[in-house]
Structure formats: structure tokens, C-alpha cells
Amino acid sequence: MIFDIDGTLVDTVADDARLYATAVREVLGDVSTRPRWSDYEHVTDRGILRQICHENGLDITRCEQNVRTRFGELMADHLRHEGSCCPTPGAPGLLENLREVLHCRIGIATGGWEHTARMKLARAGYDVAGIPLTSSDDDHERVRIMQRCRTLLPATAVTVYVGDGDWDQRASERLGWRFIGVGSRLRGKCEHWLQDFSAPELLKTLIG
Structure with missing residues (x-):
């Protein structure tokens, strides 16, 4: 994921x-x-x-x-x-559960540059040690950034990408990955959608 x-x-x-x-x-x-x-x-x-x-x-x-x-x-x-860099509700706990409880291998693929990405994650309280992270430092095209991250994870039957933008959804479709939309920008635009990660039952939606 x-x-x-x-x-x-x-x-x-x-x-x-x-x-x-x-x-x-x-x-x-x-x-x-x-x-x-x-x-x-x-x-x-x-x-x-x-x-x-x-x-x-x-x-x-x-x-x-x-x-x-x-x-x-x-x-x-x-x-x-200013310090305005808040985690999405439920996201830190979700990542911890995916890694520690469900033993799910996760990665992070962002269109931002790596140095600013890590700044924001750290300020928001995420521990991303050991999590593969790919960024604009790897490529200027989102699809290739995502592909690069995928090569750093174990092979599985299904790859799931979680994002908040139309560009995330389009890139996932090009790659043939399952996509889960998050936040108001994608409400009503994708098959699998969450407002945030605050409800425990969302784990089932995410890993399906």
C-alpha cells in the first residue's frame, strides 16, 4: 500500500x-x-x-x-x-496499525521534493523510518515516482494507492492499481473514498 x-x-x-x-x-x-x-x-x-x-x-x-x-x-x-502541519485525522494510527498489527508493507510516493516531504512528515509526528519514500527527486512524472516506490516493496497481487487529487487517481488508473481517494476534492469521483482515516473500520476498506 x-x-x-x-x-x-x-x-x-x-x-x-x-x-x-x-x-x-x-x-x-x-x-x-x-x-x-x-x-x-x-x-x-x-x-x-x-x-x-x-x-x-x-x-x-x-x-x-x-x-x-x-x-x-x-x-x-x-x-x-508557524508549525501548521497537522496529520490527517486517524492517519498516524492507521499507518502504525498497518505496519505493526497487520504487517502490511507500506510506501510513500509524493510529487513533492524529498527534503520538504520529510520536513512535513516529521513536523506532523510521523515515524517513517524504514518506509520507502520516492519523490520529485526521483522523477518529474508522478507515474514514474509511484512505480519507483512500488519496486521498493514486496511483490503482491494488488497494489493500492491512497491519494487526494485527480492526478493521483489518473496515475493509479494508468498503472492498473486500486485507488482510494481521501478528502473533499475527490468526494463522489472515485469508487473507494474516505473523508479521513478516523474510523477504525476503515482498515477493512483500505486493505479490502
Whole structure:
């Protein structure tokens, strides 16, 4: 079973988007961007930045590290002074039950960069030691990020991905994985859906 982070394990979607936009603006200047991050072909930190650079005639190899670094600085400062990085209700206990009680091998595949992903997980109180985590540092395409995580887990008959965005659902469909949607953005849009992880009986829904 593989989990997304933002909007799935932690409530950080709004802050993450705001700080990412700030990092892009501070490093790249007055560049043209699309109205919503979801308007980009690959909704990952790396994928969005690559497309912004392409559409503005910028060299990605010269921009990526600077934006990544500045985003990390902004996120660290935000978490240090504001600390608004709450776990999704029930999620920490769910992960513990999956690992310790049900002996389920889990992974984390996020469209964010690894350094900010680990900051948020740590601030939200997750112990992810020993859990494979793949990110935009591995690839700019979400499907390949997810595939990379899958190779780090034991072979099973069914792979389950848990996410909160349309892009998560589309990537899961492309891979032929079972998908479980979480949160208000996917209400009514997928076969298996949860508002959060607060009810104990949700374990049965998740592992099916």
C-alpha cells in the first residue's frame, strides 16, 4: 500500500502551494504561470517547474536547484515559526496499525521534493523510518515516482494507492492499481473514498 503526502497524510496543501509559488517567484522573477498548479501536465514540484521554465524560455538545469533550495528554506522557516502541519485525522494510527498489527508493507510516493516531504512528515509526528519514500527527486512524472516506490516493496497481487487529487487517481488508473481517494476534492469521483482515516473500520476498506 502506497500513500501520497499532501492532503492525504498531512493537511498542508494550501501552505505548500503558497510557499512553492513564493520560491518560484523569488528565484525566477516575473515569469508567466498558469492559473492553477493542476493546469500543468505533471502535477509535481519538479514537473511544474520544468514546464514553467519551458514556457518562459528558461534553462531548467540552471533553475531547478535554486528553486528547490529556496522552497526548502521557506518550508523550514514556516514550520519553525508557524508549525501548521497537522496529520490527517486517524492517519498516524492507521499507518502504525498497518505496519505493526497487520504487517502490511507500506510506501510513500509524493510529487513533492524529498527534503520538504520529510520536513512535513516529521513536523506532523510521523515515524517513517524504514518506509520507502520516492519523490520529485526521483522523477518529474508522478507515474514514474509511484512505480519507483512500488519496486521498493514486496511483490503482491494488488497494489493500492491512497491519494487526494485527480492526478493521483489518473496515475493509479494508468498503472492498473486500486485507488482510494481521501478528502473533499475527490468526494463522489472515485469508487473507494474516505473523508479521513478516523474510523477504525476503515482498515477493512483500505486493505479490502
